[in-house]
Amino acid sequence: MSGHDHQSRIGELLGRMTVEEKLGQLQQLAWAWDTGPGGGDTAAAEAAARKGLLGSVLNVVGAGASNALQCIAVEESRLGIPLVFGLDVIHGYHTTFPIPLAQAAAFDPAVTETDAEVSAREARSNGIHWTFSPMMDVTREPRWGRIAESTGEDPYLTTAYAVAKVRGYQGDDLTAPDRIAACAKHFVAYGGAEGGRDYNSVDVSEQRLRNLYLPPFRAAVDAGAATVMAAFNTISGVPAHANPHTLTGILKEAWGFDGVVVSDWTGVLELIAHGGASDEAEAARRSLTAGVDMEMVSTTFVDHGRDLLASRALDPERLDDAVARVLRLKLRLGLFERPYVTETAALTAPSAESRAAAREVAGRCLVLLKNDDDVLPLAGPAPRALAVVGPFADSGDLLGTWTLPGAPEAVPVLAGLRAALPDTEIRHAAGVSSQGLDTAGIAEAVAVAEAADAVVLVVGEPPAISGEAAVRSELGLPGAQEELIAAVAGTGKPCAVVLVGGRPLTIGGWADQVAAIVMAWHPGIEAGSAVADVLTGAVVPGGKLPVTFPRAVGQVPLYYNHERTGRPYDPAAPEVKYVSKYLDIADGPEFAFGHGLSYTTFSLGEPQLSRERITVAELLEDVTVEVTVPVRNTGAREGEEVVQLYVQDPAATLTQPVRRLCGFRRVRLAAGEERQVRFTVGADDFGYWSNDPAGVFIVEPGEIHIHTGGSSRTQARRTLLIT
Numbered sequence: 054m055s056g057h058d059h060q061s062r063i064g065e066l067l068g069r070m071t072v073e074e075k076l077g078q079l080q081q082l083a084w085a086w087d088t089g090p091g092g093g094d095t096a097a098a099e100a101a102a103r104k105g106l107l108g109s110v111l112n113v114v115g116a117g118a119s120n121a122l123q124c125i126a127v128e129e130s131r132l133g134i135p136l137v138f139g140l141d142v143i144h145g146y147h148t149t150f151p152i153p154l155a156q157a158a159a160f161d162p163a164v165t166e167t168d169a170e171v172s173a174r175e176a177r178s179n180g181i182h183w184t185f186s187p188m189m190d191v192t193r194e195p196r197w198g199r200i201a202e203s204t205g206e207d208p209y210l211t212t213a214y215a216v217a218k219v220r221g222y223q224g225d226d227l228t229a230p231d232r233i234a235a236c237a238k239h240f241v242a243y244g245g246a247e248g249g250r251d252y253n254s255v256d257v258s259e260q261r262l263r264n265l266y267l268p269p270f271r272a273a274v275d276a277g278a279a280t281v282m283a284a285f286n287t288i289s290g291v292p293a294h295a296n297p298h299t300l301t302g303i304l305k306e307a308w309g310f311d312g313v314v315v316s317d318w319t320g321v322l323e324l325i326a327h328g329g330a331s332d333e334a335e336a337a338r339r340s341l342t343a344g345v346d347m348e349m350v351s352t353t354f355v356d357h358g359r360d361l362l363a364s365r366a367l368d369p370e371r372l373d374d375a376v377a378r379v380l381r382l383k384l385r386l387g388l389f390e391r392p393y394v395t396e397t398a399a400l401t402a403p404s405a406e407s408r409a410a411a412r413e414v415a416g417r418c419l420v421l422l423k424n425d426d427d428v429l430p431l432a433g434p435a436p437r438a439l440a441v442v443g444p445f446a447d448s449g450d451l452l453g454t455w456t457l458p459g460a461p462e463a464v465p466v467l468a469g470l471r472a473a474l475p476d477t478e479i480r481h482a483a484g485v486s487s488q489g490l491d492t493a494g495i496a497e498a499v500a501v502a503e504a505a506d507a508v509v510l511v512v513g514e515p516p517a518i519s520g521e522a523a524v525r526s527e528l529g530l531p532g533a534q535e536e537l538i539a540a541v542a543g544t545g546k547p548c549a550v551v552l553v554g555g556r557p558l559t560i561g562g563w564a565d566q567v568a569a570i571v572m573a574w575h576p577g578i579e580a581g582s583a584v585a586d587v588l589t590g591a592v593v594p595g596g597k598l599p600v601t602f603p604r605a606v607g608q609v610p611l612y613y614n615h616e617r618t619g620r621p622y623d624p625a626a627p628e629v630k631y632v633s634k635y636l637d638i639a640d641g642p643e644f645a646f647g648h649g650l651s652y653t654t655f656s657l658g659e660p661q662l663s664r665e666r667i668t669v670a671e672l673l674e675d676v677t678v679e680v681t682v683p684v685r686n687t688g689a690r691e692g693e694e695v696v697q698l699y700v701q702d703p704a705a706t707l708t709q710p711v712r713r714l715c716g717f718r719r720v721r722l723a724a725g726e727e728r729q730v731r732f733t734v735g736a737d738d739f740g741y742w743s744n745d746p747a748g749v750f751i752v753e754p755g756e757i758h759i760h761t762g763g764s765s766r767t768q769a770r771r772t773l774l775i776t
């Protein structure tokens with residue numbers, strides 16, 4: 054149906070709706086998961102649906118439950134307006150893909166599009182129309198548990214992933230039985246929560262809001278994201294749920310967003326706790342007026358809307374606009390024509406194909422952080438005897454945060470290695486638990502290691518301390534894992550650590566004791582198979598870090614795209630005292646943004662520019678510059694390198710970052726193969742948003758330094774002159 058049809062259908066429906074029915078369309082209630090903490094009330098949802106006073110339900114699990122609730126709304130209410138069903142399908146429905154932060158490490162947005170397509174197919178077949186994903190909160194805060202759900206610290210990488218995921222969920226036709234509406238969240242700057250403490254305040258300049266946090270949302274809206282979710286935080290004192298500048302001024306007016314803004318879970322009611330509303334009626338007025346269209350779980354719109362209209366505190370046109378947006382979402386999803394799903398067609402488990410897709414994606418997400426003496430890959434030839442130790446070695450708890458009830462557990466690393474190395478004698482010992490302090494099991498792990506030719510240690514952070522509200526003040530391995538590493542490394546056997554977790558971890562205390570480290574994140578349903586693929590060399594690692602790994606939590610926030618300061622630290626002059634560095638720790642990160650090794654080596658040549666000079670006027674007319682980077686596989690085996698392009702404006706009215714990612718390309722090269730990788734850069738990459746709240750983008754004359762490399766620690770540089 055065309056947008057015009059939607060408008061006429063919407064107008065016709067609005068003309069027939071009572072005020073209560075209009076307010077009801079703005080209400081989303083939660084279904085109570087049988088397994089407990091959904092916090093929902095199914096009976097309340099059914100009662101509201103029957104009266105035509107409900108627009109949406111979240112957390113419905115199963116095609117039968119979806120159809121049953123839909124039938125009440127469509128068959129029993131006065132106008133028969135269908136419900137729209139939402140769910141947090143963040144990185145998988147039945148088939149759990151690696152956590153989004155892991156997917157970002159692939160530096161290959163196609164992996165997230167695959168996740169989204171598989172997830173959409175599984176979810177829609179079970180009566181889910183709408184996912185609260187992709188989360189696109191740029192963040193520099195590893196203490197914040199939701200970094201696991203993000204795609205890291207860079208706006209350009211996050212933007213590429215956000216667009217790919219929206220397209221993977223939505224495709225070209227939202228009425229299709231294998232597509233679901235996306236939700237760009239959390240609008241906006243949630244990743245900047247002070248101290249990394251979830252839900253905490255964000256004080257942010259207009260320029261940082263527009264240059265760091267907003268770009269992924271703008272791109273997602275331009276890619277057609279059907280919905281946006283408001284964030285829990287304040288934005289420079291104004292709660293995101295009651296912020297007309299961001300919700301209406303920027304999102305709806307400047308960007309022309311015509312979809313639905315949904316609150317976060319009780320985010321409207323929480324305006325009172327924020328100190329932004331004196332009571333529920335004020336919370337409803339501020340939030341609806343600012344631009345929230347649908348209220349998740351709390352019921353202030355429905356409870357106070359009529360009185361707010363009567364007292365003229367709420368503009369009836371705003372109410373109609375919000376209802377129109379909800380009806381438009383339902384029309385775009387085709388719910389009026391096809392409100393039900395075919396229960397016999399519901400996908401009820403992962404398929405061999407979806408597992409294979411998850412395995413391939415996971416293999417591309419692993420990052421080889423170090424590999425001394427080429428201890429990896431293991432199969433070259435395979436060891437006679439291998440010890441696989443650690444609390445996560447034989448664990449299925451590797452799906453990560455935001456996984457759905459009933460999603461099958463992960464393949465353990467031990468099982469993956471046994472399948473990959475059938476002729477190797479593999480013995481296992483957990484040694485310690487993932488968080489406990491009991492070290493009694495370390496002796497057995499040491500004994501297993503001593504009897505082996507090589508050791509794989511699987512350690513890290515469990516999903517239980519990752520994700521929403523899972524904020525950590527330290528970033529080390531929990532429990533007694535570091536003692537286990539020291540004891541096993543003390544055997545002198547070659548050790549490869551597989552590090553699992555949902556955030557950057559501080560590993561300096563033991564990294565030098567082991568030969569190799571692979572960051573595996575929480576790699577999803579095929580974790581063990583994908584890890585075994587990489588450890589044995591069946592898959593050559595090519596991932597790169599989408600977040601900085603600090604040496605110590607005291608350095609946080611620490612990120613690559615920082616400003617220089619007036620007294621930058623110069624590693625060539627370490628004796629200089631009055632510079633911006635710590636007294637008690639080496640400068641810089643443990644591992645930099647964009648870092649990642651391979652089983653082969655690559656060399657990147659000097660970047661070549663299609664022109665050395667360009668004018669501001671040409672740039673503003675979308676004239677671009679082509680940058681060509683020669684890359685060669687200088688090793689003995691095929692591998693993949695991520696060629697990265699960064700720009701730096703060394704002298705601008707607003708101080709610019711020392712590096713700004715403006716291009717990346719993951720390329721597979723045979724041993725000895727060379728390729729020219731081409732990037733196109735222009736005004737968007739050289740200019741920046743000013744502090745003007747009206748939104749002013751500036752391109753200034755002067756030098757632009759073009760850096761290229763296999764990480765943000767770039768080697769080569771060319772200069773472009775803007776006149």
Ligand code: GLC
Binds near residue numbers: 141185238317318521
């Ligand atoms: C949570 C999260 C949000 C999620 C919503 C529904 O609190 O902040 O990302 O989509 O509630 O579960």
